Amino acid sequence: MTGIRARRGSILAVSSLVLGVWLYVAPTPAVAEVTAFKQAVAEAAARDDDIAAFYRANKFAPIWTGPGEADRMRRAELLRAIRGAADHGLPVSRYDPAALIARLSAVRTARDRGLAEVEMSRVFVQFARDMQTGIIADPKRIDSAIKREIPQRDRTAYLTDFANARPAAFFRALPPRSMEYNALLKEKVEMEALLSRGGWGPKVPGKSLERGDKGQPVIALRNRLYAMAYLPRSNTMVYDQAITDAVIEFQIAHGLNPDGKVGPATMAQINTSVEKRLQSVMVALERERWFNTDRGKRHILVNIPDFSAKIIDDGKVTFYTRSVVGARDPDRVTPEFSDVMEHMIVNPSWFVPRSIVTKEYLPSMKRNPNAASHLVITDRRGRKVSRSSINFSQYTERNFPYAMHQPPSRSNALGLVKFMFPNKYNIYLHDTPAKSLFSRDVRAFSHGCIRLAQPFDFAYALLAVQESDPKAAFKSALNTGREIKINLVDPVPVHLIYRTAVTNARGHTEYRADIYGRDARIWSALTKAGVVLGGLGS
Template sequence: MQGMSFRQGVAMALADVDSGIADYYRSRDFAPVWTGEGPAYDARRSALLEAVRMMPENGLPASLYTVEGLVSQMRAATSGQARGRLDVELSATFIRIARDLQTGILTPHDVVPEILRKVPLRDSSQYLDLVQGNDPLGYVHSLPPQTAQYAYLMKARYQLQQVVEAGGYGPVVSAGVLKPGNAGAEVGTLRNRLAVLGYDSGSLSTSYDASLISAVKAFQKDAGLTEDGVAGPATLSLVNRTATENLEAVIVAMERERWINRPLGERHIWVNLADFSAKIVDDGVTTFRTRAVIGARQENRQSPEFSDVMEYMSINPSWNVPRSIVVNEYLPQMQQDPSAASQLELIDARGQVVPRQAVDFTQYTASNFPFDLREPPSERNALGLVKFMFPNPNNIYLHDTPSKYLFAKDMRAYSHGCIRLAQPFDFAYALLARQVSDPQQYFQSKLDTGKQVQVNLKQPIQVHLVYRTAFADGYGRIHYRNDIYNRDARIWQALSAQGVALTQVRS
């Protein structure tokens, strides 16, 4: 039984914290979590101080709390009432730090509306229960993501911080384009810049020779660019990224990892919008990868970020045109020319096809147009010959496309938001391989019917649409991508506003 003055202190402090903490103390008859005596309480207080120390190394604000400040508060609480108030304050502090470490300091949708991800938040009572377990320090260390990706990002953050504090990567390449056969100081600068970034050509020559071509191609491969050995604008924009820019990208990527700090699925699909790629991951290993086209840069066409579960594929799909595209794009066309987009069928409320000549499109507006549009199955269908469905309120899915030429481009943001795959058939075979003996023959037999066929996945697969401008490969090398939607810039600004600080060296 706690002394009356301690209970009074707790009761007074509960008025200033959220209801979850108040309910927790009441359910335990105001028992202390932190300020009791004995080894168990010593271990909890040590774990709390360790959580504070972990904040900056995890790319989180170092200025919100200090070890010295907390220790001073603990020493100053000499009366029962003061200890009661302090106990509640330390609980509130620990919960905030634990949540920051485990699921991020930001609420993603508040920063970027297109991030629709549900962050796996934990209840306040869970944090307080677990820190009172047998190993409080081990629990605190388990809070940040325990993935190899996060570990590589943490290492990169530390290394980049040293580079920034030492002055950066050195001079940037000022030339617009450098090609094989060129010579001069700018070629030497390119060679030096690549060497600093980990692509050492093994030469000090100022001529654009075979060794530099190899280094440029290696960089382009890792950067997801066309491997032509020419240092053009797209290549140089990434070569010239400053150490500070890379550090900011890594810290943002760490926050993004915290937002998805939950089991991703032993087998899952990972779509990195910033990398224009989609892959199947089995037990942490990428077993299939393909290029992707994502939503265009316009605000109403950007691909959102979220996770869901893929349930089936539709072979020979019809395209039920989204309402926004019907009224904003096709209705104006048909008002000018009733035969426009003639591949699309006009569908009434009963699901019947309506002849276009029977409709005066000029009599309708976006708000009262009573028809839907549907494109029947064909090779020219906007969805191609297969789509992969994870039903969601965003009406986003993965699919084939007749516009194959777009996959040859380095920047592939052209769709209305859905994800187009460069190798949709091979993607389908990889998914079906776990449920049929001959996935290619099975898929082709459905395709050859020419009719829309739904094939359910016997084991639904988690799908994660993410946006990573900094990410590690399986060897720990960090790769960087352009912030095409300007999302990470906004996230960095929000992190900075929370107190995340860098040494601002840009060179």
């Protein structure tokens, strides 16, 4: 196709077809046309300080609508990228490629071209930031316990860097490069296809099932496990060994205790729809974009809904333990954030947070001054105060003047070791004497800190990089019975995350319950931003 020559004195349509879009530009524009273009750019960019700053620094020259091959390639790659935004769970409607193409097609004057130039920059900056660091700019507004600092890039820098980059390579580099992100993209495609086929079929009726049961609920369970690929095709009407084995496999894949029985927690997970699973994947993709940063060659990863803590070395899990996280009470949930672990304290004292002192212990001590007798009461100068000298009834949450702590012991609330990554939320990892809680399916019981099922082994793993005999070094401190601080020679990044869709070591996606309802709130925000589920109505 060749260029189209307009009437003398009008703008010449240069052969610059981009995905069906003709863009009218002037190869040798008159001074008046240049001025009109620049004035239009300045006028349109004035509504966005970052875009305006870029064009001022660029002397209002085009990067999208010029006649050269570089501009054509930028247009082509932007249109290709925003058309494929849904592949990453981004809202295509937010970038509206059809409207952008229509605007480009309608360009007839230098002013039209200037307005189209700025509109392309606006769409580009929005898309680039969404792809790199997420659609939701401030997650704390969705849930105040999401404390994560989003590594957002300067908006002007997107334009500056893009103008000097190869367009296709620039767009390829925007999304997270983690294996987790790529695995989630693959799961998204598979779940969309499954959703378009109708999902896993009818839900399983009833509250619980176990081996030996018969009847329609067992048939429904059999069929659903088959649809989920946990059970070979079968005609059994009895909850037999094959179904038991399939349930165990399902439980392992969903972070449940593998007892082979379908109790309430297992039933809830089995009956979760494909649509809900796909929502978990979409939210996990967004969370991965928030977390698009270097996590550390060695780091600690605590996934709150998975009730687990891991040490990751060079991308591989080298240590795993079960955990207990904050209870579902809004004042006790575990927040999401990252920090750096600097040391551990062996035989720690537990300095009771004031909120616990005043809300939990003070009311009981008003009824009985000797309540919580395992705790030491101290004044503002740290001096021990006898309970007999305190009239607890005269104090309220606001004016109670004392602090409380529990000295080191095996019954200490923190157990025998705590792992510190100093932060303003007063969150840390620690041992606990309440070992029975680790056998529960749902392990949300703490005041926000993370309790570890195997704290000693966790300590050995951390110390292994700096001690020839890490176990002996730890035990030496432990056996003193005194509070001892052990510094980590190389501090370790700690990441407290919240993922209900997670990838296992084999690259398969597993699912967890949304214990705090955070993912549901994030999904609601994503839908308001224009994100839609693929596979619905297909």
